[in-house]
Amino acid sequence: MRASTADGMAGQRIRAARAAAGLTQQSLAATIQVSRQTIIAMERGDYAPSVYLALKVAAALDVTVETLWGEPSP
Template identity: 55%
Template sequence: MRETVSNLVNTHRTRSNVTQEELALAVGVSRQTIIAIEKGNYTPSVLLALKIATYFKVSVENLFTLKP
C-alpha cells in the first residue's frame, strides 16, 4: 500500500492573495516546485514544508495530511 500526502497549499495561497511566484521567492524554491506541490506531484522536504507553514502562519499539519 502506497501512502500519499495531500495538501492545502493552493487553498492558503489563494485565500492570502499570493501568487505562486511570490510564495516560491519567499520560501526559496522555483515556481515550478510550488506548482508541483499544489498538484500533489511533489512532496516537499520537512524544511520546505516548515517554511511554507511559517509563511502562512499555520502548522504543518494544517497544510499537509498523510493519505493511505
C-alpha cells in the same frame, strides 16, 4: 522529492492557503526561495517537500504543517 502517490488533498489545501494569504505562486516561491515550478508541483500533489521546506511553506502561509499535509479528522 517526487511524491510516491499524488496527494491532491494537500495540494488543494496549499493552493487555498496561498490564495487566502493573497500570494501568487511566484511570490510564495520567492518568499521560501524555491522555483515557481516547485510550488506548482506541490499544488498538484506531485512533490513531497522535505520537512524543512514544509515548515517554510507553512510559516509563509501562516498555517501549521498539519493543516497542509495532515490527515483530515473523521
